[in-house]
Amino acid sequence: MVWTPVPVADGYSGAPVVDDLAEVPEPVPPVVVVGPPSGATVREVLRHGLALVQGWLAEERFAGSRLVLTTRHAVATGPCERPDPLTAPLWGLVKAAAAEHPGRFGLADLDDDTALPHAVARIQAGPDAGVAARAGEVLAPRLVPTAAEPIPAGPWHLDITEPGTLENLRLAVDPTPVGPLAAGQVRVAVRAAGLNFRDVMVALGAVPGEAGLGGEGAGVVLETAPDVTGLRPGDRVFGLLPGSFGPVSVTDRRLLAPIPVGWSFAEAATAPIVFLTAYYGLVDLARIRPGETVLVHAAAGGVGMAAVQLAQLLGAEVYATASPAKHAAVRALGVPAERIASSRDLRFEDHIRAPPAGAASTSCSTASRTSSPTPRCGWSVPVAASSRWARPTSATRPSTLGCATGPSTSSRPDRSGPGSCSTSCSRPSPPGRCARCRTRLSTCAGPATRSASSARPGTSERSC
Numbered sequence: 504m505v506w507t508p509v510p511v512a513d514g515y516s517g518a519p520v521v522d523d524l525a526e527v528p529e530p531v532p533p534v535v536v537v538g539p540p541s542g543a544t545v546r547e548v549l550r551h552g553l554a555l556v557q558g559w560l561a562e563e564r565f566a567g568s569r570l571v572l573t574t575r576h577a578v579a580t581g582p583c584e585r586p587d588p589l590t591a592p593l594w595g596l597v598k599a600a601a602a603e604h605p606g607r608f609g610l611a612d613l614d615d616d617t618a619l620p621h622a623v624a625r626i627q628a629g630p631d632a633g634v635a636a637r638a639g640e641v642l643a644p645r646l647v648p649t650a651a652e653p654i655p656a657g658p659w660h661l662d663i664t665e666p667g668t669l670e671n672l673r674l675a676v677d678p679t680p681v682g683p684l685a686a687g688q689v690r691v692a693v694r695a696a697g698l699n700f701r702d703v704m705v706a707l708g709a710v711p712g713e714a715g716l717g718g719e720g721a722g723v724v725l726e727t728a729p730d731v732t733g734l735r736p737g738d739r740v741f742g743l744l745p746g747s748f749g750p751v752s753v754t755d756r757r758l759l760a761p762i763p764v765g766w767s768f769a770e771a772a773t774a775p776i777v778f779l780t781a782y783y784g785l786v787d788l789a790r791i792r793p794g795e796t797v798l799v800h801a802a803a804g805g806v807g808m809a810a811v812q813l814a815q816l817l818g819a820e821v822y823a824t825a826s827p828a829k830h831a832a833v834r835a836l837g838v839p840a841e842r843i844a845s846s847r848d849l850r851f852e853d854h855i856r857a858p859p860a861g862a863a864s865t866s867c868s869t870a871s872r873t874s875s876p877t878p879r880c881g882w883s884v885p886v887a888a889s890s891r892w893a894r895p896t897s898a899t900r901p902s903t904l905g906c907a908t909g910p911s912t913s914s915r916p917d918r919s920g921p922g923s924c925s926t927s928c929s930r931p932s933p934p935g936r937c938a939r940c941r942t943r944l945s946t947c948a949g950p951a952t953r954s955a956s957s958a959r960p961g962t963s964e965r966s967c
Contacts (some may be wrong), residue, residue, distance in 0.1 A: 506580035506635060506642040511621045518571070518623055524558045531564050534627050536571045536611075536619070545592055552593045556600045559607065571609040571623055572597055578612050580635050580642050594633065601632040608632065657681070660749030661716055666708030680751035684728040687756050691740060695772035696720035696747035720747035721762060721771035731756045741771035743779075773805075781810040785817065793818030798855060801846055802838070803829035811836045824851045 518534040521527055527535050537555060542548035552572065559570045577590040594610055601608040610633035611622035618636030625634050631643040655676045662675040684690060697719040704710045721741035724734050734740065734756065742759040744752035762771045785791045797814045801807045802823035814821045815837060824846035825833050833843050844851035 504644050505647050506578075507645040507647075508640045509625060509629070509631070509634070509643045511624050511641050517620065518627075520619075524555065524562070524565075527565070529564075531568045533567075534569050534571060534609075534623060535565075536573060536623060539573055539575055540590060540593055542589075545589055548590055548593055549596060552596050556597065556608070560600075560604065569607060569609055569627070571611055571626055573611045573613055573619065575613060578633075578635055580612075580637055598633060610634070611636065614638070658749065658751055660746040662748075663706045663716065666706060666714075669706055672706065677746055677749055679746060680749070680753055684726060684753065686728055686730050688728045688753055689724060689731060689734060689740075689756050689759060690726040691720075691722045691744060691752050691754065691759070692725050693720050693722040693744060693747055693750055693752055694768035695722070696744070697772045697774075697776060699776055702748075715746060717747035717749070717752075718743060718745065719772060719775040720744040720752065721768040722752070725751070727756070734759065739768075739771075741766075741768075742775050747772075774809075777805040777809040778813065780806050781813045785810060785813055785819075791817045791819050794820070796820045796822065798822045798824070800824050802836075802843075803832045808832075808836060811838060822855050 518532060518536050519526075519528055520536045520538055522538050522541075540548045540551050542551055555570065555572065559565050572593065574587075574590045574593060576584065576587045577594055578584075579586045594612075597608055597610050601610075609623075609626035611619065611626065612633075612635040613619060613622065614637050618639070618641070621641050622634050622636045625631060625641045625643070629643075633644070635642045652674050654674055658677045658680045659674045660677040662673060662677075664671045664673050664675075680690065696717050699718060701710065701713070701718070702716045705713050705716060719742070721739070722744070724736050724738045724740055726736060727734055739762040740759045741762050742754065744754050744758075746752055762768070785797070789797075791797060791814060797810075797819045799807050799810045799814065799821060800823075802811050803825040807823070807825070811821055811823060811833070821838050822842045822844075823833050823838050824844045826847060827845050830840070830843050834840055842855075844854035
């Protein structure tokens, strides 16, 4: 992006410059200019700017006009300039408002007051919501082509030379996809790769100790190791593909699955990580069972939507939080409106705890990573960046369970109780093994029983 000189339209008739919206004259002119923001701290400047934006949108008399906020050296238009850290954040605030309300806001960054008429004229006449005036010229940001990144002669993948900025993304030589396959490996021609939040954080250097971009995707099998069964060259597969931001990836056979009929490569590439994350949290850690209640935070996100669908498949009663603007997306997943609360504040607990009319209430404190209450009943299972909460509803289950504090098997909730051993377990047991801890019945601690409280629904498995 380069700040480029742009022509200034003729016919500018001036605009009133005010310090407060109360000073705007009647009738309201097409353009109103607000002087440089006041405030000694960034917080004060942003609070002042937010009040102007909200006030401008709230009053009906301003509906047909544009508010232009002025700053001084808040943006750098060249390599020798340094933005003013006090007012630079105001540009982010107002540009976000301008994107949501086209034609209602503008920004003019000035080097002196004489440039104001030309800057405002450009905003009034053109598509630019933000311009800068430097040395008598009006500049606007423009995307320009960069030098083409040369494609390496051999295997390559997208990588970051130095974490911290996306400008350091490069095509790097990748020797991994070539050479003989080890036992259990599969070589895949990548057709589509999933971009995850982790990739962005790694590129920005926000995840210490993590490196490498791309972790999931979809493609076509090129080659399999001699011991691999169930796949052959030409099969369409998706799954966890290390270094998937490249034409070829080598992965373990156990991390791949056939693409369902009717799915495109792009659709398949977006599924593995979010659904595996949700599965790990709900099945491996929480061991959700039919009839239990699950609260999915940020249910409109990738992992959240996967968790909602998986919890419903497991027979759980799903409650959810999401930004109010995204509630419709959560309702489209089958979650009733009365079970959806806002994720923007802590009042979701009161909303979730309130039972429907005529229904019995299960008292249980819940908390997210931003709240302070400690759970008194039920248990939490962190899934990705959000917490997933569930509480027991069966009278045959313990009323107080452990609380999982991290995604490790050592912190799984202890779901043992009368008629079961104390070992935490997660998966359905094969014949001859305990229904809870998967230990062979002949070696599992405790007497073997056959009871409704210890058997999984729909089975006659014994548990210890």
